[in-house]
Structure formats: C-alpha cells, structure tokens
Amino acid sequence: MSEIKEESLHPLPAPLPEGERVLWQRSPVWQAFARRVFHSYKIALYFLLIIAWVAISAGSGGGWSDAGRSLLWTIPPALAVVLLLAFLAWLYARTTVYTITNKRVIVQSGLAFTTAVNLPFSKLDRADMQTFDDGTGDIELTMSGPRILYSMIWPNNRLFALKRPVPILWALPNPHRAAEVLGEALAVEQQPTTELGAITSDQKPRLHRATTP
Numbered sequence: 001m002s003e004i005k006e007e008s009l010h011p012l013p014a015p016l017p018e019g020e021r022v023l024w025q026r027s028p029v030w031q032a033f034a035r036r037v038f039h040s041y042k043i044a045l046y047f048l049l050i051i052a053w054v055a056i057s058a059g060s061g062g063g064w065s066d067a068g069r070s071l072l073w074t075i076p077p078a079l080a081v082v083l084l085l086a087f088l089a090w091l092y093a094r095t096t097v098y099t100i101t102n103k104r105v106i107v108q109s110g111l112a113f114t115t116a117v118n119l120p121f122s123k124l125d126r127a128d129m130q131t132f133d134d135g136t137g138d139i140e141l142t143m144s145g146p147r148i149l150y151s152m153i154w155p156n157n158r159l160f161a162l163k164r165p166v167p168i169l170w171a172l173p174n175p176h177r178a179a180e181v182l183g184e185a186l187a188v189e190q191q192p193t194t195e196l197g198a199i200t201s202d203q204k205p206r207l208h209r210a211t212t213p
Contacts, residue, residue, distance in 0.1 A: 009022060009025060010025060010027075010097045010099075010108070012099065012106065012108075012116075013106075013108065013114075013116035016101060017103075020101050020102060020103045021101060021102055022099055022100075022101050023100050023101060023102060023181050023185055024099070024100040024177070024178060024181040024182075025097060025098065025099045025100070026097075026098055026172060026173060026174075026178065027093060027094065027096055027097055027098070028093045028096055028098075028136075028169075028170045028171035028172065028173075029093065029134075029136050029171045029172075029173050030089055030090045030093035030094065030171075031134075031171075032132065032134055032136040032170075032171035033089050033092065033093040033096075033170055033171040034085065034086055034089030034090070034093075036138065036170060036171060037089065037092070037155050037170055037171075038085045038086075038088060038089045038155075040082060040085045040086055040089060043081070043082060043085060044082045047078035047081065047082065048078075050074065050078070051071065051074045051075060051078060054070045054071075054074050055067045055070050055071055055074075057070075058070035091111055092109065092111065092155060093171070095108075095109060095110060095111060095114065096108065096109040096156065096170075097109075098156075098169045098172070098178075100178070100181050100182055100185060101185070102185050102188065102189065103120065103121060103185075103189065104118050104119055104120040104121055105118075105119040105121075105124075105141065105167075105169075105182070106118055106119070107119065107153065107156050107167060107169070109155070109156055115152050117148065117152055117153050117156075117167070119141060119143060119167055121185070121186055121189045122189075123143050123144050123145040124141060124142070124143060124144075124186070125142045125143065125144050126141075126142040127139055127140070127141055127142070127179070127182060127183075127186075128140045128142075129175055129176075129178075129179045131175055131176075135173070136171045136172055136173060136175065137171075137172050137175025137176070137178075137179075138168050138169060138170050138171065138172065138175070139168065139169040139172065139175065139178060139179060139182070140158065140166060140167075140168045141166070141167045141168070141169070142166060143166075143167065147164055147165070148164075148165045148167065149165070150162060150165045153165050153167055155170075156168055156169070156170060
C-alpha cells in the first residue's frame with residue numbers, strides 16, 4: 001500500500017498517533033451526492049409532475065392563458081427548491097472528506113460545524129460496495145460496538161437506519177481504488193502476514209460488490 005502525498009492531504013481533526021498514516025483520501029462527487037443523498041432527481045421529477053398536472057387542469061378549464069398563468073406561479077418555487085437542494089449537496093460534498101488510514105476510516109463533514117467520526121477497523125464487521133454507471137460508487141460500513149449518533153454521521157449514513165446508523169462513503173470518484181485500499185489495510189491490520197510480509201489473497205477480508213445503473 002502506498003501513502004498519498006502529504007501536500008495533497010486535507011487537514012485531519014487531530015494529528016495521527018505514531019505508526020498511523022493516511023493511505024487514501026477523497027471527497028464525494030457532488031452531482032452523484034445530490035442524486036443519492038438529497039434525492040434531487042426524484043424531487044425534480046415530483047415537481048415536474050405537479051406542474052404538468054396544474055397546467056393541464058388550468059388549461060382544460062380556461063385555455064392556454066390560464067395554463068400559462070399557472071406555470072408562472074408553480075415553476076419558480078419548484079425551481080427554487082431544486083436549486084436549493086443542489087446547492088446544499090454541493091456544499092456538503094465540498095466539505096465532506098473520507099480518509100482511510102492503516103487503522104481506521106475517518107468521516108469529516110459539516111457546514112457551520114465540522115464533525116469527525118472515527119470508524120476503527122476493530123469495529124468494522126462488513127463493507128459493501130455498490131457502483132453506478134456514472135463511474136461513482138458507495139461503500140457501506142457495518143459497524144459493531146457502541147452505537148454511532150445519527151446526528152454526528154448524517155448525511156453520510158443510510159437514510160432510514162435510525163436505531164443503529166450505518167455509515168456510508170457516498171459518491172466516491174474511484175470506488176474500486178477505495179475498496180482496494182480498504183481491503184488491503186484491513187488485511188494488514190486484522191490478519192497475519194507471510195514471512196515476506198506479503199498479503200495472500202485468502203487473507204483479505206471480502207468486500208461485497210454490486211452494480212446499479
């Protein structure tokens with residue numbers, strides 16, 4: 001495993017302990033982040049259906065003039081909501097940083113106040129990667145041990161997992177590389193190595209993969 005260049009590192013919340021080093025660090029792709037975290041496309045489609053229904057209803061009763069007037073008061077608020085969601089997604093993606101060290105995963109996120117959540121390898125039970133046609137991917141981390149506060153990890157978690165939040169590294173620009181680094185780091189941390197220090201294929205923890213359009 002190769003460490004990333006020091007000058008390209010986003011500042012971590014605190015200096016790493018001796019012997020710990022950063023192996024990988026990225027921020028989510030904001031367009032994919034907007035689609036999968038803020039569901040911007042689904043909300044835009046919802047507003048489009050509402051606008052079409054209002055315009056058709058107004059036009060059937062009063063003609064094109066009434067349909068045009070209905071669009072004047074339905075399109076601006078709908079567009080404002082969609083643009084606001086896109087702006088929030090861009091802000092959160094810009095301020096969110098995922099870091100993999102040789103000991104843990106660190107999730108930094110927040111607008112007014114940045115929080116940092118440490119996910120140690122010793123509490124990581126399972127990692128599931130899902131890739132998408134846009135080239136991005138998500139890695140879902142199933143943790144054991146104490147419950148993570150939903151408010152601390154949001155929006156980097158599964159939406160409806162309220163009782164026990166599940167951290168997710170959203171919209172990674174190169175998910176296969178992240179999965180490779182994570183798998184190798186887990187293998188070194190949790191499994192014995194050979195006499196030459198190499199990691200054999202059967203020693204690497206399985207990282208489950210799925211592909212979604």
